[in-house]
Amino acid sequence: MKTDAPIDRRIRRTRKAIRGALQDLLHTTALEQITIREIAEKADVSYTTFFRHYPDKEAVLADLADDQVVRLLDLCLPLINLPNEDSAAACLATCRHISDDRMLWTALLTGGAAGAIRASFITRTIEKAFDMRDADDWLPIDIGTTLAVGITVDLLAWWLSRAGHKSPEQIAGMLDRLLAGIMQRKARR
Amino acid sequence: MKTDAPIDRRIRRTRKAIRGALQDLLHTTALEQITIREIAEKADVSYTTFFRHYPDKEAVLADLADDQVVRLLDLCLPLINLPNEDSAAACLATCRHISDDRMLWTALLTGGAAGAIRASFITRTIEKAFDMRDADDWLPIDIGTTLAVGITVDLLAWWLSRAGHKSPEQIAGMLDRLLAGIMQRKARR
Amino acid sequence: MKTDAPIDRRIRRTRKAIRGALQDLLHTTALEQITIREIAEKADVSYTTFFRHYPDKEAVLADLADDQVVRLLDLCLPLINLPNEDSAAACLATCRHISDDRMLWTALLTGGAAGAIRASFITRTIEKAFDMRDADDWLPIDIGTTLAVGITVDLLAWWLSRAGHKSPEQIAGMLDRLLAGIMQRKARR
Amino acid sequence: MKTDAPIDRRIRRTRKAIRGALQDLLHTTALEQITIREIAEKADVSYTTFFRHYPDKEAVLADLADDQVVRLLDLCLPLINLPNEDSAAACLATCRHISDDRMLWTALLTGGAAGAIRASFITRTIEKAFDMRDADDWLPIDIGTTLAVGITVDLLAWWLSRAGHKSPEQIAGMLDRLLAGIMQRKARR
């Protein structure tokens, strides 16, 4: 999705500013309520220039979301891919990562960006989890992934928006247990 | 949301036509792509008249979605509220209900209305499940509901859009097992 | 060009306002310098509404120019069509007509509208003078008309912009003599 | 208008290319429809470079038109300035000159440049004809010039665009007769 870093510094600077502006605005406003002019304004970039870099605001959001998701996914994947003994650790790593950049993730998961994040999450997961088995499984891989991501996103969103007092450890515990429920790891023991 | 049935038949007829029009359009188009003029056109109602009945298209969707959700919920609630032995039956009833009006639910769950449905679902569930216990539970009631609804909606959407060949019974089985995973019913046995 | 008077008063009012605004602006500015937003602004009409009535400013100008030209042409045509004895009277009638609405014609003939007027003039003249003869003439009808209109417009424009002190009678005399030169009426005597 | 030939060859080359490009484009397109980027493109010159030489496209046109006009004027002036016996010869010389570079003049007189040519023509004529008399004349010098130029330009444009089959001699004859009509030379005999 994201083209490899352009050479021209002005371009890098401009795009960064646009992403930053959108990220800021997402703290307070749903995506559909945000106007491209606002983004441009906040990014201190001309309205026209916006379109020189992104076809629409969704594209900015995708750009914005995608690398965060990719980064997060490295922590998440063991939840699904690896043998059970690691799942707890992976959950914890994930929750700590979220917790470390709480503001950003609150914006991404509880604001208007949630849909995009969820979509990007699912796509990327399926991409990276191509070696996952649904072999003898009662749950096909695609819906399994969708559900796992859905649960993860919903839980994290709830944590960030309505259960902020809970510790990463608590959430990680819940997440592990929930995913285990789906993955039936417990059942395999 | 929905005002109690108006007396005037013309009003009832008009609103019904509008809802019907939107429902039709939702089969093929995402909500944001649908224009009020289209709805009015299809409902054979003047553009101006639309606004005499609904403030915007979201309101129609809410109206449309809500009573479907309410109806569905009567079948669903036992999944969460009642003792375990009934859960399988409730799941099956739910899936059959969906299956009976496949077109409508495909539109509602996989079209642009999905978000509204999900929201209405969660709201209604919490409303009706106020007597649910999260007492000794590791999972607070609100997130539990959110997750259960999320899983249900995701699974049904997947069924309707990408796994149409599966029978209501199969889906019901998966749903039961998934919710059990969350509710930990199986684990309690 | 101009559709027969629309029924709705709002439409009539709006179009009139737009034409009036353009006419005003043409007093001071060339057509290309005038922006549609200015016209709308001056007409006290929303920018969008402008396009509900005219596709561009040229269309307004055409509308504006055309009926003036048609009116003027009724006075002018005898200059070309009729026997000599009437030409002086026709010239005088023309110049008096111009003089009666000096501001308007100054705008039309010396502002940015001149080209449109000239074009409309030629078109309308050829339309209405279909029975003109170039039979035994050394000068083909189309170029004859073009030149006659050109001379007339140039002379009137000069009068209005740089020789305002001259009386309609004086200008009429010059015009008669000039056209006679082209039409070779003198030569026929 | 045109600065005397610059020393640097690159500059000369670039300007020449720009003028040539505009001239080419004028064959097919009106000036307002031509974009500076097109000119630069066709001239094989960077967009930026255009502005290093001309402030806008009108300036190029002026540059382009002006020296052609100056050249033509040397042939034309006798039409107005000199005693009658030379006028026929001057007309013929003018028409032959036009005929010799038919493509160029077609572009200049019938394309979007016509207005500029006309203006430059009038200006230059008045400049060079400062010693003309309107002494006992019924027609003031400025309007006389305007009309003479108008007639000449209109006639030549008509020739080039719609009467291409006529010979320079025929057009010269018409031109002579037309100008005589205005100048009343014939009448004075």
Add this chain to the structure above:
DNA sequence: CTCTAATCGAGACGGTACGTCGCGTCTTACG
């Protein structure tokens, strides 16, 4: 024949106007 100063290419950027689309209000003509 270099060296130095200018021209030139490339293209990001701010800005202004355009023309379109959809919403929701409010006027008008018509039954």
Add this chain to the structure above:
DNA sequence: CGTAAGACGCGACGTACCGTCTCGATTAGAG
């Protein structure tokens, strides 16, 4: 005289072109 049709204001969208700017890379012409 009420009501359906639709004109209107509003404001965002996305496009096109203008003219400015900075940065290197040539390239001419002077020493």
